[in-house]
Amino acid sequence: MVLSACEKNQSDGGLKFMNITVEISMYPLNEDFETRIKSFIEKLNTYADLRITTSATSTIVIGEYQYVMQVLTEMLAWSYAEHGKAVFVSKFIPGYVPE
Numbered sequence: 001m002v003l004s005a006c007e008k009n010q011s012d013g014g015l016k017f018m019n020i021t022v023e024i025s026m027y028p029l030n031e032d033f034e035t036r037i038k039s040f041i042e043k044l045n046t047y048a049d050l051r052i053t054t055s056a057t058s059t060i061v062i063g064e065y066q067y068v069m070q071v072l073t074e075m076l077a078w079s080y081a082e083h084g085k086a087v088f089v090s091k092f093i094p095g096y097v098p099e
Contacts, residue, residue, distance in 0.1 A: 018065040021096045022072065025058040026079070027087040036083045043078060047071050062097055 028036040041054055044061070050071065051062040061068055072090075079086055 018095055019063065019097050020065045020068050021093045021098065022061045022068060023058050023091040024061065024072070025089045027089070028083060029085045029087065030083065036079075036086065039082065040075065040079055044071070044075055065094065 026037050026040050027033070030036060041059055044050075044059065045052055049063055049067060051060075053060045061071070063071075076088065
């Protein structure tokens with residue numbers, strides 16, 4: 001479930017949570033790049049509580065900031081362990097959730 005972009009803690013006015021939108025593209029350094037990209041996207045889709053949209057050139061991941069960053073950290077480590085080196089190009093938009 002994607003909530004509003006930010007919610008303030010009513011008691012102290014501090015930031016309670018923040019959503020983030022990340023656009024990520026994977027460029028495996030291997031001839032069998034399509035299989036590796038599909039594998040990465042399939043694994044990414046196993047995580048709950050994320051809104052994931054895949055297009056021909058990138059995948060958009062939307063969710064709570066801390067969780068998205070944890071997932072991306074795990075995914076990069078998994079990708080390296082499974083497939084070796086790859087280049088990841090990403091754009092991060094904190095506090096933005098497209099409708």
